[in-house]
Amino acid sequence: AQSVTQPDIHITVSEGASLELRCNYSYGATPYLFWYVQSPGQGLQLLLKYFSGDTLVQGIKGFEAEFKRSQSSFNLRKPSVHWSDAAEYFCAVGNSQGGSEKLVFGKGTKLTVNP
């Protein structure tokens, strides 16, 4: 069965510091991978996605992620965090088995940004 693990429940960084959020997945075929961000009380906004090709993908708001097949990882990075980045971040793998397309999400990492 497909699964996504986000090992860090909560991360705190200072504004201007670099950020890396970890994501490991379990999926038998070539994965479709996504990172979403959720602000309190809001829905999910797509930051970036990996379908195929270049393993380093650029997203919105200055985020990037690198797909590493050998490590089954898709870590999210940002070189300099802004206070507005404080939110919850979800990694997801897309599963097209059986004709439907569902996303399997990790439990999320909550990001706190200190001034």
Added chain:
Amino acid sequence: ETGVTQSPTHLIKTRGQQVTLRCSSQSGHNTVSWYQQALGQGPQFIFQYYREEENGRGNFPPRFSGLQFPNYSSELNVNALELDDSALYLCASSLVRTSGSHEQFFGPGTRLTVL
């Protein structure tokens, strides 16, 4: 271009009651998926509708049912509400044209509280 909208924003029900949640897809999209997000968890796939038929279902009991209408809007119905049904319910729409995974656009969600 109108994004995904959901109604109502918040809802309070008591155990045993029935509830209907509504979702309007993003313009041009033909597929709707529903997810349940319990507090502190990642979203979990409930089911997906494509061309007005259920096109995949997660691990949810039959008392969770849905509809998709010709205009691609959708309803999620939950019968015999239980306390554990308290969650944020997210609707996501996508345009499915070919095989493979497609980007899902999420609405702001409906917060359901069951007392």
